[in-house]
Amino acid sequence: MKKQIKNLILFLILAFGSNASFAYVLTPDELKNDLNKKINSQIKEQLKNYSSDYKIKISGIPNENIITQENNKPKIEIISQNNNFNQNQYRRILIKSQNGATIKAFPITVQTLVYKDVLVANETIAYNQEINQANTKLEKREISRLLDKTISKNNINLIATRNYPKGSIINSQYVKSKSIVAKNSIIDIVFQTKGMNIKLKGTALKEGSIGDTILVRSEKYNKTYNGVVLSQNEVMVRI
Numbered sequence: 001m002k003k004q005i006k007n008l009i010l011f012l013i014l015a016f017g018s019n020a021s022f023a024y025v026l027t028p029d030e031l032k033n034d035l036n037k038k039i040n041s042q043i044k045e046q047l048k049n050y051s052s053d054y055k056i057k058i059s060g061i062p063n064e065n066i067i068t069q070e071n072n073k074p075k076i077e078i079i080s081q082n083n084n085f086n087q088n089q090y091r092r093i094l095i096k097s098q099n100g101a102t103i104k105a106f107p108i109t110v111q112t113l114v115y116k117d118v119l120v121a122n123e124t125i126a127y128n129q130e131i132n133q134a135n136t137k138l139e140k141r142e143i144s145r146l147l148d149k150t151i152s153k154n155n156i157n158l159i160a161t162r163n164y165p166k167g168s169i170i171n172s173q174y175v176k177s178k179s180i181v182a183k184n185s186i187i188d189i190v191f192q193t194k195g196m197n198i199k200l201k202g203t204a205l206k207e208g209s210i211g212d213t214i215l216v217r218s219e220k221y222n223k224t225y226n227g228v229v230l231s232q233n234e235v236m237v238r239i
Contacts, residue, residue: 060108087144118150125164177209
């Protein structure tokens, strides 16, 4: 009887030892490092046209060992709703065996903070006031909610289309270029037709910046035309 019990114990030891030798233990630290690398790579690609200065924080990683039935490291798959950048994004993580079977699935939250030197008001700027070097400065700010709406130069003259309190980031959606053609000013109208340019004197009936379409009147023909502002003195009319 004693011999049978000893044999049973030996069998159980060998069985558990054999199973353990074919298991892979994925620790929380290893999982966190792998997720950080993969997500950092994704975020870097998303932000390549905006900034390389960012920080990420991942929440929701299980604080427990994940044990597989294989001796190979499991695959880690990250599922996102889309590839667009979002400051706070939910992602689903799948831990899979080498044959594709799901071992564990869980959601995580990825928070990304993005930093960049951007134009900031160093005093209150009122609506329709000029934005220039005197009332702005470049300052490092967190811009994750304003990725493509910031300005990184303070050597350009703009006009505010909203009020900016002191310390606020200048939003490119709420500025316009300073007009270089004044209303009722004398300008050259460049008539472009069939590869030829004819220049005549005229009057600007509206103010405008480079690229704006404004109404002009030809002095010679006493007619009005829509033209595109080329420079301080020239408006092009296609006929």
